[in-house]
Amino acid sequence: SQQGEEDPQALSIQEGENATMNCSYKTSINNLQWYRQNSGRGLVHLILIRSNEREKHSGRLRVTLDTSKKSSSLLITASRAADTASYFCATESNYQLIWGAGTKLIIKP
Amino acid sequence: EPEVTQTPSHQVTQMGQEVILRCVPISNHLYFYWYRQILGQKVEFLVSFYNNEISEKSEIFDDQFSVERPDGSNFTLKIRSTKLEDSAMYFCASSEWTSRTYEQYFGPGTRLTVT
Numbered sequence: 001s002q003q004g005e006e007d008p009q010a011l012s013i014q015e016g017e018n019a020t021m022n023c024s025y026k027t028s029i030n031n032l033q034w035y036r037q038n039s040g041r042g043l044v045h046l047i048l049i050r051s052n053e054r055e056k057h058s059g060r061l062r063v064t065l066d067t068s069k070k071s072s073s074l075l076i077t078a079s080r081a082a083d084t085a086s087y088f089c090a091t092e093s094n095y096q097l098i099w100g101a102g103t104k105l106i107i108k109p
Numbered sequence: 110e111p112e113v114t115q116t117p118s119h120q121v122t123q124m125g126q127e128v129i130l131r132c133v134p135i136s137n138h139l140y141f142y143w144y145r146q147i148l149g150q151k152v153e154f155l156v157s158f159y160n161n162e163i164s165e166k167s168e169i170f171d172d173q174f175s176v177e178r179p180d181g182s183n184f185t186l187k188i189r190s191t192k193l194e195d196s197a198m199y200f201c202a203s204s205e206w207t208s209r210t211y212e213q214y215f216g217p218g219t220r221l222t223v224t
Contacts, residue, residue, distance in 0.1 A: 033212060033213075035215075040198075041217065041218070042200065042215055042216060042217035042218050043152070043200060043202075043215040043218075044215070045212045045213065045214060045215070048211075048212045088152065090152070094165060095140075095157050095164050095165045096142070096154040096157055096165050096167070097142075097144070097152075097154060097213060098154065099144075099151050099152040099153070099154075100151065101150075101151050102151070
């Protein structure tokens with residue numbers, strides 16, 4: 001089954017603006033993680049939020065989790081050109097990460 | 110900062126050949142994983158490994174695949190007889206403890222091209 005569906009699929013904003021990406025999932029989870037991937041490169045872990053947490057911050061990143069709606073959002077504030085990448089949410093269930101298709105974020109200078 | 114490393118960065122092989130992809134997880138981590146990402150598609154879980162045995166595996170991880178921790182540092186993925194559809198980026202990851210509470214750290218990936 002599909003798990004961790006991000007929206008939008010693509011997002012293009014001006015540098016300095018905030019970027020919000022959403023993730024929905026279907027089954028119960030232990031945690032939800034956000035990763036970033038530059039084109040053709042590896043996966044960089046951004047933030048992990050546990051199922052009993054509602055919000056978490058890390059630098060310019062803010063992640064929320066609503067387990068009742070089975071959804072999460074990733075907010076990047078004051079975006080920079082270097083934030084251009086694909087962003088994936090991954091839900092942890094049964095010792096494995098199940099990934100969404102990702103949001104491609106483009107920051108225009 | 111410790112990191113997961115993978116070799117080679119790019120492997121080209123002919124259909125039917127065996128390939129071994131190598132990973133060195135972070136040294137104090139206990140759980141190890143392999144994922145793959147076909148170009149333009151989602152990352153897919155293949156297998157998790159703990160205490161020298163497979164913990165979980167996906168439907169993709171059939172008899173053509175095997176994993177091994179041959180020594181105290183390496184973690185390998187073997188594909189016995191490669192198919193064209195095995196072409197993908199293969200990512201190794203490790204976590205300190207169960208991924209129920211600990212993040213997974215990923216290597217840079219090995220791009221496997223099967224011709």
